[in-house]
Amino acid sequence: xxxxxxxxxxxxxxxxxxxxxxxxxxxxxxxxxxxxxxxxxxxxxxxxxxxxxxxxxxxxxxxxxxxxxxxxxxxxxxxxxxxxxxxxxxxxxxxxxxxxxxxxxxxxxxxxxxxxxxxxxxxxxxxxxxxxxxxxxxxxxxxxxxxxxxxxxxxxxxxxxxxxxxxxxxxxxxxxxxxxxxxxxxxxxxxxxxxxxxxxxxxxxxxxxxxxxxxxxxxxxxxxxxxxxxxxxxxxxxxxxxxxxxxxxxxxxxxxxxxxxxxxxxxxxxxxxxxxxxxxxxxxxxxxxxxxxxxxxxxxxxxxxxxxxxxxxxxxxxxxxxxxxxxxxxxxxxxxxxxxxxxxxxxxxxxxxxxxxxxxxxxxxxxxxxxxxxxxx
Numbered sequence: 001x002x003x004x005x006x007x008x009x010x011x012x013x014x015x016x017x018x019x020x021x022x023x024x025x026x027x028x029x030x031x032x033x034x035x036x037x038x039x040x041x042x043x044x045x046x047x048x049x050x051x052x053x054x055x056x057x058x059x060x061x062x063x064x065x066x067x068x069x070x071x072x073x074x075x076x077x078x079x080x081x082x083x084x085x086x087x088x089x090x091x092x093x094x095x096x097x098x099x100x101x102x103x104x105x106x107x108x109x110x111x112x113x114x115x116x117x118x119x120x121x122x123x124x125x126x127x128x129x130x131x132x133x134x135x136x137x138x139x140x141x142x143x144x145x146x147x148x149x150x151x152x153x154x155x156x157x158x159x160x161x162x163x164x165x166x167x168x169x170x171x172x173x174x175x176x177x178x179x180x181x182x183x184x185x186x187x188x189x190x191x192x193x194x195x196x197x198x199x200x201x202x203x204x205x206x207x208x209x210x211x212x213x214x215x216x217x218x219x220x221x222x223x224x225x226x227x228x229x230x231x232x233x234x235x236x237x238x239x240x241x242x243x244x245x246x247x248x249x250x251x252x253x254x255x256x257x258x259x260x261x262x263x264x265x266x267x268x269x270x271x272x273x274x275x276x277x278x279x280x281x282x283x284x285x286x287x288x289x290x291x292x293x294x295x296x297x298x299x300x301x302x303x304x305x306x307x308x309x310x311x312x313x314x315x316x317x318x319x320x321x322x323x324x325x326x327x328x329x330x331x332x333x334x335x336x337x338x339x340x341x342x343x344x345x346x347x348x349x350x351x352x353x354x355x356x357x358x359x360x361x362x363x364x365x366x367x368x369x370x371x372x373x374x375x376x377x
Contacts, residue, residue, distance in 0.1 A: 004153035007347040018155030025158050041069045045123040047077045050103040053302035055082040057172045058129050059192035062091035064185035088195035102134045115142050173329045190330050192309045200288040211275045216294035217250040223259035224301040231317045237269030238365045244272050315371045319360035320346040334371035338362040
């Protein structure tokens with residue numbers, strides 16, 4: 001078994017859990033792998049509980065699934081913090097909200113209630129999109145489905161009826177599309193839109209009008225879920241000053257409530273007054289704003305993938321991340337990065353370089369400005 005896990009502690013835990021599970025589940029009769037008829041698949045469940053950016057990168061599988069199984073109901077399991085991005089999606093029937101305790105703070109009581117509810121749905125096909133042994137053991141194995149499909153690079157192959165081959169590193173959107181290609185789907189066109197309503201669009205229009213923004217503007221999101229992925233706020237300030245001086249376009253600063261301190265550091269170093277929208281937008285409102293943005297500047301983060309889904313030109317600053325897996329997908333973009341060998345084995349949580357976060361610190365203001373200039377020109 002070849003595991004696709006970089007963190008050594010997680011890898012060891014997965015190997016042990018996988019071995020124990022293989023012993024335990026080998027005593028039970030498993031569903032046998034078999035061919036399927038399209039007409040037999042009436043209810044499909046997609047599981048992608050974490051994280052927001054990864055949920056966004058799962059959206060492209062929905063249209064191909066619906067095209068392949070036009071009469072099937074497609075439901076989606078995800079966490080509370082990502083569920084709103086699925087609202088209004090024409091390919092999804094039901095959204096099941098579940099904060100998995102192995103990713104988020106939640107109780108075992110919530111877990112058991114959630115599983116009992118899913119068991120009542122009688123899904124014919126379950127697609128676990130992460131390849132995570134915890135989700136295979138704690139969710140997929142509890143469901144009586146004809147087909148259970150996922151990767152096995154995280155362990156748990158014995159819990160599946162159909163294991164999708166893992167053919168090497170590629171973008172996560174392609175990982176997800178390979179799941180449905182295995183089912184005979186043909187994703188010839190990429191459809192991973194975040195379907196917005198009147199409320200989100202009208203609120204963004206009001207915000208832009210109130211700040212006297214009538215034409216093109218640049219949006220900046222300086223944060224990320226993982227601290228190692230965050231570029232220096234001082235350099236963000238220097239960059240924004242240079243962009244403002246050179247292009248004379250309005251600049252909007254974005255962020256969640258826990259990113260306010262980071263944004264304040266940047267704003268304190270500016271020679272102009274930006275539009276500060278930190279902690280003022282929901283994810284759907286952020287998507288609406290990104291859809292109107294001339295250029296989005298960010299680190300590797302969930303909003304970066306949202307911008308890609310909204311077909312917004314993006315300059316993304318990458319440090320420990322692997323751009324071949326998580327760069328902006330399918331839109332006009334530039335990745336600014338420096339090549340450090342340790343990035344190949346970095347788990348993005350603990351820096352092993354002799355100089356802390358050197359992969360981000362080595363990226364200069366000039367490097368990022370050149371990418372911005374290239375896209376804006």
